Amino acid sequence: MPFLGTAFFQRDVVEVARDLVGTELVWHGCSGIIVETEAYAAEGDPACHTATRPSAREFMKSRPPGSAYVYFNYGMYWLFNLLVKGGERDGLILVRALDPRRGIEVMQQRRQREKLHELCSGPGKLAVALAIDGKHHGTPMTGRQRPAGCGLRASATTTEHEVLCDVRVGISQATDFPWRFLAKDNGHVSVRHGRVKKVA
């Protein structure tokens, strides 16, 4: 299966967030199927970093679609996002959970956990499992600059997952935007949830 190209990230940020569910995030010998994402829109979304952070606006302006946007939160956790621009709505997509596939032993060591569903079932957890931190901010995940060991792959299971949508987790602004997407009945989704609906 081929890696996703830059064009995948040149579409509406909410559509891309939905479509990422079921793809495989490949990261330096480790990988997992993305089972949960959230979209944040650069315009008209008070929960997006662009609403409050000049550095986020500068990132959006200067980096190509498909770039990793990595930031530190709550004093302890790195969160991994992907830059979307050039479509109907630009924005950032938070990758919130993975169903682990490759490099499981390494991820178990980094997380100090054995059970598969505890490895990547949350945005902070998956960054620990994949050893993602601030030095990866700006990494191009598509195109010619993409590191050989990193990327998004359309997996065989991409079309097998039924995708649900929900409100976003852990925010205090625009709490009613239904821009969280998750794979139905997947045990690796992070636990909290609001009102889940089917997606077309």
Add this chain to the structure above:
DNA sequence: GGGTTGATGTTC
């Protein structure tokens, strides 16, 4: 199980 709380540091 479910709710609560403390740990921790960057950004504005």
Add this chain to the structure above:
DNA sequence: AACATCAACCCG
């Protein structure tokens, strides 16, 4: 001061 979190702890 707020924060796109997590795990340990309580209670039952």
